[in-house]
Amino acid sequence: MPTIYMIRHGEAAAGWDADTDPGLSEKGQTQAEAVAREIERRVGKRLPILSSPLRRCRETALPLSKSWDCEPVIETRVAEVPSPIEELEARGIWLRRLMAGTWADARLPENNGNGALDLLAWRQSVIDALTGLHGDTVIFSHFIAINVAAGAALGDDRLVAFRPDNCSVTVFDTSGATLKLVEKGREAETKVN
Numbered sequence: 001m002p003t004i005y006m007i008r009h010g011e012a013a014a015g016w017d018a019d020t021d022p023g024l025s026e027k028g029q030t031q032a033e034a035v036a037r038e039i040e041r042r043v044g045k046r047l048p049i050l051s052s053p054l055r056r057c058r059e060t061a062l063p064l065s066k067s068w069d070c071e072p073v074i075e076t077r078v079a080e081v082p083s084p085i086e087e088l089e090a091r092g093i094w095l096r097r098l099m100a101g102t103w104a105d106a107r108l109p110e111n112n113g114n115g116a117l118d119l120l121a122w123r124q125s126v127i128d129a130l131t132g133l134h135g136d137t138v139i140f141s142h143f144i145a146i147n148v149a150a151g152a153a154l155g156d157d158r159l160v161a162f163r164p165d166n167c168s169v170t171v172f173d174t175s176g177a178t179l180k181l182v183e184k185g186r187e188a189e190t191k192v193n
Contacts, residue, residue, distance in 0.1 A: 004130055004172040005043065005138045006146050007035055008164045008185065009056040017092025024059045031167035036063035038169065039138055050075040050139045057140040060167065064138065072140065077129035081144040082122055102157045127152050131174050146170055146185070153181035163187045
């Protein structure tokens with residue numbers, strides 16, 4: 001049964017409502033170095049590394065990939081929840097409203113840009129990416145994507161089942177059909193970025 005170490009990216013240099021693809025802040029870079037050491041201690045061997053294509057995840061994966069002398073595989077299905085809104089400030093408002101709801105609410109037209117975006121299909125693609133893994137894997141991902149996995153494992157329909165801190169490690173097992181939550185990552189009241 002594959003074990004998945006799903007890591008939320010380090011603190012970003014800007015929020016969701018200020019930059020579409022920020023890199024890490026100085027604190028985020030320090031967090032990335034610390035989580036690399038944590039994963040090395042925990043797993044004791046090199047594993048495949050997947051990363052969201054977004055810069056904050058790629059930069060968080062960098063210390064571990066350098067240590068293991070490998071390139072992370074970019075996996076678009078573990079990227080941040082897509083937004084139907086381009087304007088940055090409005091994106092932040094949309095995301096905060098969405099996070100307060102359930103996946104059933106995600107069917108509403110105002111959450112999908114009048115049908116231009118299918119949030120439930122995106123959610124399923126995250127689950128499929130994880131359940132399709134054939135071996136232990138480290139994944140650098142995002143707050144909502146990690147919550148998709150946690151919600152699927154717990155049977156929880158809320159968009160936010162818990163609040164993973166930056167560079168926290170949430171551990172899942174997969175049977176290939178389902179996800180089992182083994183360990184929640186550290187939680188904190190952090191800004192979603």
